[in-house]
Amino acid sequence: MNKIKPLDRVDMTILKTLQADGRITNVELAQKVNLSASPCLDRVKRLETEGYIRRYGAFINAAKLDYGMTAFIQVTLDRTTADVFKLFRAEVVKIKEVVECHLVAGGYDYLIKIRFANIESYRLILENIAGLPAISQTHTYMVTEHIKEDNGVPFD
Helix, strand or coil, X not given: CCCCCCCCHHHHHHHHHHHHCCCCCHHHHHHHCCCCHHHHHHHHHHHHXXXXXXXXXXXXXXXXXXXXXXXXXXXXXXXXXXXXXHHHHHHHCCCCCEEEEEECCCCCCEEXXXXXXXXXXXXXXXXXXXXXXXXXXXXXXXXXCCCCCCCCCCCC
């Protein structure tokens, strides 16, 4: 059985560097963390295998692709049973404009983040969401300005 090795300073620097620039070459990364290329690559592969690195990607400018509007929708279910949660999850992931969905504790059940082009497209998305199983009510909060967006894990 493989035991997960605790992260050291070099591992943390690798994670921070890759989060800031996922396109960095292994040679450049190795230089930043003061390792030779081969041990650096071994560490990156271990971090991937152990699940610290889930995926690589790019931050896309949503407005350039006609998804310039954002809203958050609070969803309250009419009942909170395991089968309703399972059915809701299975359906909400099918709505492409839903970019995040979180089961939350508090005054409602889910917080959904959507991206869309205009009010007409918002209305159609809301119809889809309101039509999901066991929805009792929704509340929408339109984003008027993005002050700070998710940039990953807050290192340092």
